[in-house]
Amino acid sequence: MKTAALKTVDRRDGKLAMAHFYVAFIALALGGLAGLLQTLVRSGKFELPAGIGYYQILTVHGVVLGLVLTTFFIMGFQLAAVSKTSGTLTNRQRLIGWIGFWLMTAGTLMAAAMILLNKASVLYTFYAPLQAHALFYIGLTLVIVGSWLDGAAIIMAYARWRKANPGKPSPLLTFMSLVNTILWIVATIGVASTVLIQLLPWSLGLVDRVDVLVSRTLFWYFGHPLVYFWLLPAYMAWYVVIPKVIGGKIFSDSLARMSFILFLLFSIPVGFHHQLTEPGIDPAWKFLQVILTFLVIIPSLMTAFSLFATFESYGRSKGATGLFGWVKVLPWEDARFTVPFIGMLSFIPAGAGGIINASHQLNQVVHNTIWITGHFHLTLATAVILTFFGITYWLVPHLTGRTLTKALNKLAIIQAVFWAVGMTFMSGAMHAAGLLGAPRRSSYSEYGGAAQAAEWIPYQVAQAIGGSILFLGIILMLYIFINLAFFAPKGEEEFPVGETSEKAEKTPMVFENWKLWLGITVLLILFAYTIPFIDMIENAPIGSKGYKLW
Amino acid sequence: MHIHKYEKIWLIFGLTTLLIFLSVLGVSAFYLGNQPPSCLATINPEKVDTTKPFNKPGLKKVKGKAWDYELVFVASAFNYNPGEIEVPKGAKVKVIATTKDVIHGFEVAGTNINMMLEPGFISEFETTFDKTGEFLIVCNEYCGAGHHMMTSKIKVVES
Amino acid sequence: MAQPGLQKKTSTKTEDTSSLKGTLISVFLVGLFLIITWVGVFYLFMDRF
Incomplete structure (x- = not known):
C-alpha cells in the first residue's frame, strides 16, 4: 500500500503548497482584523473611522476567510498530501497547480480591490439584486477556475498512481483529497453558473434583469457542499494524521473511505435547507432535501465513533484501564494533537446546531439570526480552522525544512486555548442572542429603543470580548506561522501519515469506482433539484434590476 | 466490510x-x-403599490376564510409599511408581505414568524397571536447600508 | 468478547485491551447532547406563535 509513499514532500511541490499557505495566512490576518472590528462595532462602544462601512468590512471578513483562506489552505494541503502519499507531482501537474495558484491569486486581488473601493459591499453570498461591480464577479470566477486547475493536478496525480498500481486501492490521503476535489468541482458548477450566466452579464449591463430565486438556488446548490469542502480536509487530518501523531492506528480504512463517499453523495442535493423560509419553493421539496440533509449526518456519526475508538484503542494499548482511563494517556502536550482535538470537541455543539438548522420548520426559530453566525463559527471557525492550525504546525516546517520547537509547540497550545475561550464567549453569546431573535449581518442598532433589542446588547458585548480574545489568538497564530515559514531552526519535521492495523481487512476496491459514485451523485442531484428547478423557471416572476444600496 | x-x-x-x-x-x-413559509404566488415588484392587497398595508379583518385577519406588510430599503401595528390577542392572522426592491428579511423577534422576502414573490405565514406584548420586526437579510435601521413593531393587545 | 465461551465470567473482570466501552459511552453522551438541544429548540418552536 505504501509503494510510492515518500519520506518527505518534494521541495518543488512544497513550494507550490507554501505559496497557497502564504495567501491563506495573509487572508487570516486581514479577515481576522475585519472580524475584530465587527464585534467591536456591534458592542455599540466603537465606531469605524474614515467612513469605512460596517458592511464593507463584513464583506471583507466573509470573502477573505470563507472563500480565500479556506480554498487556498485546502488546495495547498491537498497538493502536499497527494505529493506525499502518491509520489512527487509531474512537472506538468505542478505547472497546472501553479497556473491555478496564480489565477486564484489574481482573482482574489480583483475581488478585494472592488470591495476596498466600496464597489462590492454585497457580502460573501452576493445575493442579487444587490449588484456588485463586474470585476468582483470576474475575480470570484478566477478564484473558482484557479481552484479547478489545482483540482486537475490532484486528479491527474491520482490517475497516474492508479495506473502505476493496478488493482490496488489508492493511498488513503490521496483518495480523500480526490473525493474532496470532486465534491468541489461538482458543487462549484452551481456558483459558476449563476455568476457567469446570470450575474456577470447583468452587472456588465448586457442584460437588464436577473432571476433572483434561480440565482439563490444555484448559490445554495454550491453553498452547502462548500461547507463540506471545508470540513473534509479536517476529517482527513482526524482520520489519517491524528492516529499517527498519537502513535496509534487508523481505526478502519474502509469506514473512512465509506464516510467520504457518503459526504460526496449527500452533501450536494441539500441546498434547500438554506432556503427553508423562502417563497417560491414547494414545502414538500424542501422536506425532501431536509431528509437528504439528515442522511449526511450519518458519516459524521461514523466519524465520531472512529475517532473515539482510535483514542481508546491507543490508550488501552498503552495500558490504560477503566472506562475513560485512555483519556489520560493521550499526548496532551503535543500541539499537533491537542489543537485539532479542541476542534473535534467543538464539532459536537456545532453538529447539534446544524441538525436544528436543517430541521424544516424549526429553522424559523433560528433563520438568519445570529445563532447561524454562532453555528458556523463553531464548524468552520473552530473545528475546521483549529485543525488547519494543527496541520500547519507540522506541514509548514516539513515543507520549509524546519522544526516545530518546544517553545513554538507550547505557544501553539496557548493559541488554541485562547481560541477555545474566545469562541466560547463569542459563539455562545451568538447562539443565545440568536434564540432571542437578534439578527445576523447587522451593524449596531437599538431598533428605535425596542425592549427586545436592548436584551441583545449584553450578548453583543460578550461577542466583542470573545472577538478580542480570538484576535489575540490570530496574532499568536501569525507569529507561529511566520516562524515556521522563515525562522524556526532547520531540521526535519515528520509528515504524519497513519497506518491501518495489521489485523485490518483489505480495503474493497468498490470505493475507487468513480463511475458508480459520480453516477449516484448526479442522480441524487437530479432527483432533488430537477422538478423544483423547472417549477422556478416556469413560474418565474419578472426579473429584478440591479441595486447598489450601500 | x-x-x-x-x-x-x-x-x-x-x-x-x-x-x-x-x-x-x-x-x-x-x-x-x-x-415553513413557502408561498408560491408571484407579483411584479415594480407594481407592488398598486397590487392588491399591498396597495393597503396594515391589518384587515376578513370573512369566510380560515383566518380572521390579514396583516399586510410592504418592505423596501430601508423600512416596512406599516411602521407599527396593533393586533388583538388571540387573532388568527395571515401575515402577507413582499418587497419592492432587494431581498429583505421579515422576522418578528421572539416568534416563529421568520421569512425571506424576495422581489417577485409574496411571502405568507399563518399564526395565532396568542401572547400579548410588543414584538419587534427586524430585517434579517442584508439589504444595504441602512439594513440595521429597518424595523417595525407589532403590539399584541388584549382584545 | 474476543474469546467466546472460554472464561465468560472472569473476562468481565480482567479488562479486554481491545474494549471500546469508553467509546460507546462517549458517543452516547454525544447523542444525548444532540437530542437535548434539538428537543429544546423544538420546545421553543411549539411555545412561540
Whole structure:
C-alpha cells in the first residue's frame, strides 16, 4: 500500500503548497482584523473611522476567510498530501497547480480591490439584486477556475498512481483529497453558473434583469457542499494524521473511505435547507432535501465513533484501564494533537446546531439570526480552522525544512486555548442572542429603543470580548506561522501519515469506482433539484434590476 | 466490510434518533400544517403599490376564510409599511408581505414568524397571536447600508 | 468478547485491551447532547406563535 509513499514532500511541490499557505495566512490576518472590528462595532462602544462601512468590512471578513483562506489552505494541503502519499507531482501537474495558484491569486486581488473601493459591499453570498461591480464577479470566477486547475493536478496525480498500481486501492490521503476535489468541482458548477450566466452579464449591463430565486438556488446548490469542502480536509487530518501523531492506528480504512463517499453523495442535493423560509419553493421539496440533509449526518456519526475508538484503542494499548482511563494517556502536550482535538470537541455543539438548522420548520426559530453566525463559527471557525492550525504546525516546517520547537509547540497550545475561550464567549453569546431573535449581518442598532433589542446588547458585548480574545489568538497564530515559514531552526519535521492495523481487512476496491459514485451523485442531484428547478423557471416572476444600496 | 459491534449499536441508535426527528417534523408539517413559509404566488415588484392587497398595508379583518385577519406588510430599503401595528390577542392572522426592491428579511423577534422576502414573490405565514406584548420586526437579510435601521413593531393587545 | 465461551465470567473482570466501552459511552453522551438541544429548540418552536 505504501509503494510510492515518500519520506518527505518534494521541495518543488512544497513550494507550490507554501505559496497557497502564504495567501491563506495573509487572508487570516486581514479577515481576522475585519472580524475584530465587527464585534467591536456591534458592542455599540466603537465606531469605524474614515467612513469605512460596517458592511464593507463584513464583506471583507466573509470573502477573505470563507472563500480565500479556506480554498487556498485546502488546495495547498491537498497538493502536499497527494505529493506525499502518491509520489512527487509531474512537472506538468505542478505547472497546472501553479497556473491555478496564480489565477486564484489574481482573482482574489480583483475581488478585494472592488470591495476596498466600496464597489462590492454585497457580502460573501452576493445575493442579487444587490449588484456588485463586474470585476468582483470576474475575480470570484478566477478564484473558482484557479481552484479547478489545482483540482486537475490532484486528479491527474491520482490517475497516474492508479495506473502505476493496478488493482490496488489508492493511498488513503490521496483518495480523500480526490473525493474532496470532486465534491468541489461538482458543487462549484452551481456558483459558476449563476455568476457567469446570470450575474456577470447583468452587472456588465448586457442584460437588464436577473432571476433572483434561480440565482439563490444555484448559490445554495454550491453553498452547502462548500461547507463540506471545508470540513473534509479536517476529517482527513482526524482520520489519517491524528492516529499517527498519537502513535496509534487508523481505526478502519474502509469506514473512512465509506464516510467520504457518503459526504460526496449527500452533501450536494441539500441546498434547500438554506432556503427553508423562502417563497417560491414547494414545502414538500424542501422536506425532501431536509431528509437528504439528515442522511449526511450519518458519516459524521461514523466519524465520531472512529475517532473515539482510535483514542481508546491507543490508550488501552498503552495500558490504560477503566472506562475513560485512555483519556489520560493521550499526548496532551503535543500541539499537533491537542489543537485539532479542541476542534473535534467543538464539532459536537456545532453538529447539534446544524441538525436544528436543517430541521424544516424549526429553522424559523433560528433563520438568519445570529445563532447561524454562532453555528458556523463553531464548524468552520473552530473545528475546521483549529485543525488547519494543527496541520500547519507540522506541514509548514516539513515543507520549509524546519522544526516545530518546544517553545513554538507550547505557544501553539496557548493559541488554541485562547481560541477555545474566545469562541466560547463569542459563539455562545451568538447562539443565545440568536434564540432571542437578534439578527445576523447587522451593524449596531437599538431598533428605535425596542425592549427586545436592548436584551441583545449584553450578548453583543460578550461577542466583542470573545472577538478580542480570538484576535489575540490570530496574532499568536501569525507569529507561529511566520516562524515556521522563515525562522524556526532547520531540521526535519515528520509528515504524519497513519497506518491501518495489521489485523485490518483489505480495503474493497468498490470505493475507487468513480463511475458508480459520480453516477449516484448526479442522480441524487437530479432527483432533488430537477422538478423544483423547472417549477422556478416556469413560474418565474419578472426579473429584478440591479441595486447598489450601500 | 467489518463494522464493530458497538459501532453498529451507535449507528442504529443514531439512525433511529434521526428518523424520530424527521417523523416529528414531518407529522407537524404535513398533518398539523406547520410548514415553513413557502408561498408560491408571484407579483411584479415594480407594481407592488398598486397590487392588491399591498396597495393597503396594515391589518384587515376578513370573512369566510380560515383566518380572521390579514396583516399586510410592504418592505423596501430601508423600512416596512406599516411602521407599527396593533393586533388583538388571540387573532388568527395571515401575515402577507413582499418587497419592492432587494431581498429583505421579515422576522418578528421572539416568534416563529421568520421569512425571506424576495422581489417577485409574496411571502405568507399563518399564526395565532396568542401572547400579548410588543414584538419587534427586524430585517434579517442584508439589504444595504441602512439594513440595521429597518424595523417595525407589532403590539399584541388584549382584545 | 474476543474469546467466546472460554472464561465468560472472569473476562468481565480482567479488562479486554481491545474494549471500546469508553467509546460507546462517549458517543452516547454525544447523542444525548444532540437530542437535548434539538428537543429544546423544538420546545421553543411549539411555545412561540
